[in-house]
Amino acid sequence: MNPFDLIIVGGGPIGIACALEAKKKGLSHLIIEKGCIANSLYNYPLNMQFFSTSEKLEIDDIPFISKEAKPKRNEALEYYRRIVTSNELNIHLFEKVEAITKVLDTFEVVTSKSEYKAKNIVIATGFYDLPNLINVPGEELPKVSHYYKDPHYFAKQKLAVIGASNSAVDAALECYRKGAEVTMVIRGPEIGKRVKYWVRPDILNRIEEGSIKAYYNSTLKEILPKALIIETEEGMIKIENDHVLALTGYMPNFEFLRKLGVHLSDDDNLYPQYDENTMETNIEGLYLAGVICGGMDTHLWFIENSRVHAATIVKAILEKVDR
Known part of the structure; x- marks a missing residue:
């Protein structure tokens, strides 16, 4: 089994953005999502309206048309689902990542359904799964x-x-x-x-x-x-x-990061260590994208300001290939 160039853990908007960027640049990719497409958004309140306007939720300049300036949950689900399906992104749904280990230069990923190998990993799991x-x-x-x-x-x-x-x-x-x-x-x-x-x-x-x-x-x-x-x-x-x-907020899965070997800050914020220029953690080939980058400060990163992580990560991967 040839390793994927990139496995993305998390099928939310930022994970989708990473896959879309990888495909554009000719990198083989796989999204592994433990729920449905944009699972966190799916579990938002039925009538939830975003604070951001629709254009700020767009990825890869694909237009997001909504009835009002600030879209509703159902419109966002439609938007991100159509991006996945129309671009034929490689995504495995209802499959949970159970372990990731690095053997030499390759990551071995064990899930609830199968096993995979990848040259690079992106963690884009958000923060909505674990309540405070x-x-x-x-x-x-x-x-x-x-x-x-x-x-x-x-x-x-x-x-x-x-x-x-x-x-x-x-x-x-x-x-x-x-x-x-x-x-x-x-x-x-x-x-x-x-x-x-x-x-x-x-x-x-x-x-x-x-x-x-x-x-x-x-x-x-x-x-x-x-x-x-x-x-x-x-x-x-x-x-x-x-x-x-x-409804006292939520937090990233820090235990998952620790098991991967990602360094976290010693204070209460639990900031993960990564290079802001590449989004690469202290583990070579392991990248972070989206809200998880902010540790307990879950208000620092959201869709509109972290969608750029996709291009940053793919650029860093390609630069390594060209060396």
């Missing part, structure tokens, strides 16, 4: 979820939303408008500064009028089958509760 746990008693209860999909499920229910980011605010507003009794538990003194500018006034107005209850400077201490214990500025309180959406 709140680590309180009761977090394992079935009424607790770290992902939000559809507001209908929470109609006529007492719902607690933990967090104050875009995902938390979107969930709180959508569920309130579908008939949920929504309470937000927010660690800081206000709604997050990065909340979409056209949404922030809406949530603030709903909180001010009392339609949505918000506990600022507060921490969830325990989750009970039918209640929550919250530490507020006024002291401990107990409120009735049916469901909890703990």
